[in-house]
Amino acid sequence: MPEHTGSTLMKRVGECLPLVHRGKVRDTFAIPDHPDLLLQVASDRISIFDFVLPAEVEGKGQVLTALTVYWLTGVLKDIVPNHLVAYGAGIDTYLPTELCALPELESRALVVRKLAMIPVECVVRGYLTGSGWQSYQRNGQVCGHRLPPGLHDGSRLAAPLFTPTTKSHKGHDQDMDAGKACDQYGSSLGALSLVLYEVAAQHALRDGIIIADTKFEFGNGYCLADEVLTPDSSRFWLVPDWKEAKKAKRSPRGYDKQYAREWGKTVVTPFAENGSPLRLNQLNPRNPKHRSFVASVDVPADVLDQTTVLYLDILNRLAHMDLWSYQGKVMGM
Structure with a gap:
């Protein structure tokens, strides 16, 4: 698995394009030369119970991007219109020169149509x-x-x-x-x-x-x-x-985020309700003290590693090829 780029990649993109929105996992950027389009970049951040954990799951953003391409360009392509404009090496057509031919960006970014979203x-x-x-x-x-x-x-x-x-x-x-x-x-x-x-x-x-x-x-x-x-x-x-x-x-057991959720249910916090200690899954993401605690939690390496394994496995089972093959054969990388 290539080394994750994390905040370094996002910073590089942000130096070239205006950041529109930072979500739990994805950062969305405007593309000034194409005002009707957006660049969505999937990070390796992981959230459970509406908290973003202070850790990254290696390769996660690449799997999310590849699977979205898999469904939108294949099985679901002709059922409803979708927002996908470009993926893989194809995103370079819409980006400034400084962001072109970057495999770490091509592997986790999509160019999409700007939409008014139904909430x-x-x-x-x-x-x-x-x-x-x-x-x-x-x-x-x-x-x-x-x-x-x-x-x-x-x-x-x-x-x-x-x-x-x-x-x-x-x-x-x-x-x-x-x-x-x-x-x-x-x-x-x-x-x-x-x-x-x-x-x-x-x-x-x-x-x-x-x-x-x-x-x-x-x-x-x-x-x-x-x-x-x-x-x-x-x-x-x-x-x-x-x-x-x-x-x-x-x-x-799930081949998804459930493995990390199950770990989160075992994390005892310093907070209590009616005399009983609260676990991470019982915390309120609107509470600043709860957010601060979660931001300090040490996520075990085996939880992150196993989540990577599960994400790669489900992509392999659905696409009938591993991530790197999919990126090369389908995403043109």
Whole structure:
């Protein structure tokens, strides 16, 4: 794996292009010579429970970029319009000379159309886990969908569900009632999300991969944007693992960010509620003291290394080639 470039690359890009937005993982830059386009650069930063950890997962940004290219130029290409304009070596056409022919940038950046984004995380669940499982345990429903009794973490749902959330830049996303979200932003929001999920899920299943859930984002005209079906935005399971876990009524290990989340659940913090110590996953990202604590946490090297392994593995299984081959054969690097 090439050495990660981290803040050095972002600084170099920022010296040439205006920074528009810094997200948890991606930095977005304007391209002055192309005012209708943006450059999105995926870093190796990792966030869990809406906190950015003080560590990087080597190669993560390259995997996120490659998988987004994989889905948008292949399986999902003709279903809905998407924001992708250029990737890999193709981004050089739109960039100033100082940023051209940089493999470290070509491997993790996309040139995309500038869109007015719909402020909804369009989550689709084919299986009950994560925050959906937590909601079900509280009241037997998820985002207004009443579910039957007797389900467990990892249960396959009778049909995929559109379970949207708000899009928060500072705190936790909040569940939205699916019907109300469609009333406000149009029924196509839910319908397109479900179609995209079902097409991708059926495609992945051919390789023995379950997409348990994922989230999509759309811009004006229901143009598909942001990252698509990556290990940051989705849960990927292997069919044999799911079948084995089902016997114990639990969810299987994921080939995604779940490994880091599970570590986060074990981190005891100096904060307490009702006399009980809080773990990292129970902290509030809006609380400055909580943010300061997370920024000081030492993330074990094995957690970062194993996350890299899982991200590379799921790309290999879906694309039928490793990251470096994909970058060379598909991304023109």
